[in-house]
Amino acid sequence: MTSRPATKTPFRHFRAQVKNCLEYAAARKKKGAKIVGIMCEYTPRELIMAAGGVPVCLCGGSAEMAEAAGKALPANLCPVIKSTFGFNLEKKNPFLEMSDLLVAETTCDGKKKMYELLARDHPMHVLELPQKPDDPDALDHWTAELRKLKAALENRFSVKITDEKLRSAIRVMNRERKLKRELAALMKAGSPPLTGRELLDMKSLIAAMPEDLKQYEKALATLPGRALKPQARPRVRVLMTGVPLPHGAERVLDIIEGHGGLVVAQENCTGLKPVLEDTAENAADPIRALAEKYFHLPCSVMTPNNARLDQLRAMACEYKAECVIELIWQTCITYDVEAASVKRLAEDGLNLPYLRVETDFSPSDSARIALRVESLFETVRGRGRN
Amino acid sequence: MFNAGVDAGSRTIKVVLMDAANNRVVSSGICGQGVRQTAIARELFNKALFEAGIKRKDVRKIVATGYGRDALNWADTTVTEITCQAYGVKHQAPGVRTVIDIGGQDSKLIRLDKNGAVHDFAMNDRCAAGTGRFLEIVARRLELNLDDIGAAAKKAARPAKVSSMCVVFAETEIVGLLAAGESAGNLAAGVQNSIARRIGDMAGARLEGPIVFTGGVALIGGMRSALSRTLKRPVAVAADPQLTGALGAAIAAGGQ
Numbered sequence: 001m002t003s004r005p006a007t008k009t010p011f012r013h014f015r016a017q018v019k020n021c022l023e024y025a026a027a028r029k030k031k032g033a034k035i036v037g038i039m040c041e042y043t044p045r046e047l048i049m050a051a052g053g054v055p056v057c058l059c060g061g062s063a064e065m066a067e068a069a070g071k072a073l074p075a076n077l078c079p080v081i082k083s084t085f086g087f088n089l090e091k092k093n094p095f096l097e098m099s100d101l102l103v104a105e106t107t108c109d110g111k112k113k114m115y116e117l118l119a120r121d122h123p124m125h126v127l128e129l130p131q132k133p134d135d136p137d138a139l140d141h142w143t144a145e146l147r148k149l150k151a152a153l154e155n156r157f158s159v160k161i162t163d164e165k166l167r168s169a170i171r172v173m174n175r176e177r178k179l180k181r182e183l184a185a186l187m188k189a190g191s192p193p194l195t196g197r198e199l200l201d202m203k204s205l206i207a208a209m210p211e212d213l214k215q216y217e218k219a220l221a222t223l224p225g226r227a228l229k230p231q232a233r234p235r236v237r238v239l240m241t242g243v244p245l246p247h248g249a250e251r252v253l254d255i256i257e258g259h260g261g262l263v264v265a266q267e268n269c270t271g272l273k274p275v276l277e278d279t280a281e282n283a284a285d286p287i288r289a290l291a292e293k294y295f296h297l298p299c300s301v302m303t304p305n306n307a308r309l310d311q312l313r314a315m316a317c318e319y320k321a322e323c324v325i326e327l328i329w330q331t332c333i334t335y336d337v338e339a340a341s342v343k344r345l346a347e348d349g350l351n352l353p354y355l356r357v358e359t360d361f362s363p364s365d366s367a368r369i370a371l372r373v374e375s376l377f378e379t380v381r382g383r384g385r386n
Numbered sequence: 387m388f389n390a391g392v393d394a395g396s397r398t399i400k401v402v403l404m405d406a407a408n409n410r411v412v413s414s415g416i417c418g419q420g421v422r423q424t425a426i427a428r429e430l431f432n433k434a435l436f437e438a439g440i441k442r443k444d445v446r447k448i449v450a451t452g453y454g455r456d457a458l459n460w461a462d463t464t465v466t467e468i469t470c471q472a473y474g475v476k477h478q479a480p481g482v483r484t485v486i487d488i489g490g491q492d493s494k495l496i497r498l499d500k501n502g503a504v505h506d507f508a509m510n511d512r513c514a515a516g517t518g519r520f521l522e523i524v525a526r527r528l529e530l531n532l533d534d535i536g537a538a539a540k541k542a543a544r545p546a547k548v549s550s551m552c553v554v555f556a557e558t559e560i561v562g563l564l565a566a567g568e569s570a571g572n573l574a575a576g577v578q579n580s581i582a583r584r585i586g587d588m589a590g591a592r593l594e595g596p597i598v599f600t601g602g603v604a605l606i607g608g609m610r611s612a613l614s615r616t617l618k619r620p621v622a623v624a625a626d627p628q629l630t631g632a633l634g635a636a637i638a639a640g641g642q
Contacts, residue, residue, distance in 0.1 A: 347506070358511065365511070367453070372509065375468035379504045382469070 010202060010219035013211070017204045018247070021056065022094060024209050028054050029098060034157050037099040037122070039084060039115075040107055041274040041297055042129055044146060044290040045207050048103065049169035050161045051153040056095040057205045058102070060084035061248030063361035065092065072117065078329045079360040080246060081110045088118055095205065096122070101156060103149065105129040107301045108334055125152050133295065133302045143291040150287060166286040170279045176208045177275040179216035184272055186223055187264040188319055193226035196238070196263025197253055200245065200270060228262075235262035236377045239321035239352075241312060241342060243329045244269035249361050252327050252369060259373050265319040267312050268327075273297060276311065300334035308338075309345050316350050322380045324350070325373070328358040353379050387446040388412065388438070391635025392427055392461060393470065394454030395419065397490030397518065398602065399427045400632035401434045406446060406640055409477070413438035414629055419490075423454050447639040451631055453491070462639070468496055468507050470634030475598050476502030477637055478625055483594040486585055486613060486621065487630070488603035490518045493581070495588040508588035514553045516584030518603045523553060524577045527560055528570045536607015539575040546576030556580065578608050582616035589617060597621045600630040 013020070025035055036053040038045065045055040060066065060083025069077075069086035087093035096102075104115045105127040115126055127145045130138035150161050183202060186193055202219060204212050228235075238261045245253060245268070253263055267273060277296060283289035298308035316324070324346040328336045339356050346354035355376045357369055387407075393400040402414045413434045420426050435442060450461035451470040458464075467487075471494070475482050485496040493516045497505040510516050525532045539545075546568050549556045560573055581603075597619055603609055604627035614621040624630050 354506065368509070368511070371453070371466055371468070372507075375466040375504070375507065378466060378469040382503050 010215040010222075011198060013215045014202045014204070017201075020209065020211065021204055021206045024206060025054055025056060025095060025098060034100040035095065035098050037096055037102040039102070039104050039111065041269045042105050042107065042127070042294050042299070043103050044149075044294050046166060046169035046173050046279065046290055047146065047149055047153065047161065047287075049172070049208075050165035051150075051157050051159050053101075053153065053157065054206060055103075056099070057246075058084055058087070058093060058096050058099075059244070059246040060087050060093070061246030061250075061361065062087070063248075063363070065090060066361050073114065076331055078108075078110050078332050079249070080243070080329055081114050083246070083249075083361065085114050085118060088121060101125060101153075103127065107299065108332070110331070123156070125149060129301070130295075131302050133298075133307065134304070139291060139295055142295045143288050146287050146291050163286050166290070167281060170281055170286060170289070172208045174278045174281060176213060176216070177278055179213065179220065180275045181272070182220055183216060183223075184265065184275070186220075190320075191227065192262065192264060193223045193228070195228060195257055196240070196266065197250060197257055200250060200253060200263075200266070203270070205247065231260065233260060233381070236260055236380050237262055237264045237320055237322045239263075239265050239267065239312070239316050239319060239324045240271070240327060241267040241324060242327040242335050242339070242356075243332055244271075245327070246270065251361070251363060251366065252325075252357055252359065255366060255370050256325060256373055259370055260377050261325075261373065264321060265315045267308070267315050269297075269299075272315065273299075273311070300332075300338045305338060309341060312342065312345060313349065316346075316352060321350075321352060322384075323353045323355070323376055325376070326354070326356045328356060330358060330360040353383075388440055388444050389636050389639035390431065390434075390445050390448040391470070391632040391637070391639060392431060392448060392450045392452075392458060393467065393629075393631035393635060394423060394427055394450060394452040394458060395467075395489050395602075395631070396453055396492070398628065399423070399430055399452075399454075400629050401427070401430050402629055402632040402636045403434050403438050403440070403445070404633075404636040404640065409637070409640065411633065411636075412440070414626070414632065416628055419454075424457055424459065427454075427458055428460060449635040449639040451635040451638075465635060465638045467492075467631050468494065469504060470631045470638060471496055471600060472498055472502060472504045472634065473637040474630035474632075474634030475600065475624065477633060478630070479596070479598060479622075482596045482598045484589070484597040486597060486599045487601040488516070488518060488581070488585075488599075488609070489601040493517050493585060493588075493601075493603075495585055497592070497594070508590075510584070510588075513551070515549075515551055515556060516581045518601070518606075520553050520556070520581060521577065521603065521606060523557055524560060524573070527557065527564070528573060530570065530574070532606065535574045535578075536609070538571045539578050539608040539612075541571035542569070542575035544572055545579050546572045548573070548576040548580040575608070575612075578612040579616065581609070582612040585613060586616045593617060593619065595619050598624050600624045600627045602628050604628075 034053040037058040048055040065086030066082040069082035279293040280289040448461040450458040455464040496507040
């Protein structure tokens with residue numbers, strides 16, 4: 001990696017995250033490391049790292065690429081799926097182009113079928129994700145899937161994935177998860193030192209790069225005590241939930257924070273969901289330990305998905321949320337149907353106003369979303385007065 | 387002193403002036419929307435001042451609402467039309483639990499709590515199906531005035547089935563139905579039912595009465611009964627339903 005000026009703030013560092021990741025991936029690849037594209041938080045990055053690979057997130061957040069996918073995919077489809085695939089059609093995602101392998105899993109139907117098309121152009125390993133988290137044999141099945149992935153990685157890359165290498169990767173990932181948890185926890189303060197957007201931007205497409213870990217530590221050391229620019233009215237504390245906000249698709253969060261809100265917690269895959277639990281570091285069987293950690297992610301593809309509601313309940317309280325905003329990407333059927341349960345939890349269980357925003361990556365409905373958000377905040381403030 | 391509410395909607399602008407001492411409306415006005423929105427609204431406001439016999443300096447606060455609210459730079463502050471609808475309805479008819487507001491480009495279903503505050507709301511998304519714009523397009527197709535669409539619907543023997551999801555598709559459907567010999571009355575009634583179904587979808591399973599109907603579309607004959615039939619509940623049209631938003635804005639100007 002190139003040397004960086006000592007004065008570089010964590011915000012500036014992560015603003016260049018795509019460039020940082022490109023430099024890192026190129027340097028590692030030059031030294032013989034394999035680049036492995038991933039598209040979901042269910043993928044255990046540790047297995048890829050233990051195989052000497054560099055896992056890179058390929059989820060697309062570009063409106064332009066979502067539109068480009070119209071040549072091959074139905075118009076009425078989730079924009080993340082369209083954008084991820086649009087990058088492939090246009091050959092515009094350098095990480096996808098340098099990937100030696102893609103690892104994906106059977107989460108939602110749209111992704112699963114898109115992977116078949118992606119597999120025409122790239123080597124692909126698909127893990128079968130069981131979807132009944134409370135079934136005793138489901139975890140066994142998932143563990144077996146991870147063992148198959150281990151064997152596939154060993155064969156393809158001609159390496160041996162030892163327990164020691166796995167444990168070492170688990171330790172690094174746990175360290176990053178802990179740092180990210182601690183950063184997110186800064187938002188619990190009465191006057192948080194950063195905005196939800198600033199927190200969201202402190203991430204990289206590649207996990208656990210050494211310079212990132214240093215910058216997370218630096219942020220944790222320097223941010224407490226920082227004050228956000230005061231606003232005429234106190235910011236409304238928002239718990240965001242629903243679909244993830246891939247790089248480039250931060251529009252709804254920006255609308256929320258541009259209209260008097262502060263996103264204090266994100267219960268989604270670009271927020272707290274993937275970092276809440278660690279992997280056991282000293283388990284006798286590290287593959288089983290990984291299976292346990294990743295299988296417990298409460299995605300809406302799971303049924304029933306009660307763990308998500310439990311996490312929302314805990315977050316609303318810890319982060320002193322004043323309302324819940326659920327983001328649904330157009331035609332994300334599982335999150336959209338589950339929204340009814342989240343609304344019920346917010347309104348009846350937590351006594352918090354709830355707003356569901358369904359949209360895609362195009363900005364045509366920004367004014368309409370802003371109206372809904374403003375109105376929600378008026379309701380929150382009205383309650384505060386009474 | 388007086389308070390003012392200005393509702394800059396997609397088709398019309400509405401102004402309400404209110405006596406701050408007793409919350410009585412002293413004058414109001416409605417005019418068509420246009421490109422020069424800020425100036426048009428200002429003229430309407432001045433006209434309302436003149437009719438009430440008061441001066442600008444007698445107005446303590448002006449609140450703007452409606453989709454054009456942020457453009458009215460001469461207003462003191464803005465409040466969303468959702469909150470304003472709730473204030474306006476509560477002022478006129480305390481105890482109302484559901485507001486159906488259908489305007490030029492939006493339709494909304496607003497649920498109020500026991501105190502008349504907004505509990506939650508649903509709105510049309512990226513399509514004008516279920517809005518006044520839909521009725522305008524259909525009226526033109528049927529060669530009717532918007533005001534006559536209710537009378538035509540009344541004559542319907544068998545209301546036509548019309549899609550409620552998309553205005554463009556619905557228009558295509560209507561062209562097909564006209565070609566197949568469907569009567570204008572059946573089509574007018576079918577479109578009103580389609581709008582009512584859209585509102586019914588927004589209401590979902592939890593619908594509490596009393597229900598009040600506001601917005602310009604509440605003035606169109608047949609709409610109230612179409613809603614009432616679809617929702618299987620009594621629906622009352624608000625007094626001066628076009629002015630409810632501006633009235634709520636004036637109340638907001640007075641600090642509720």
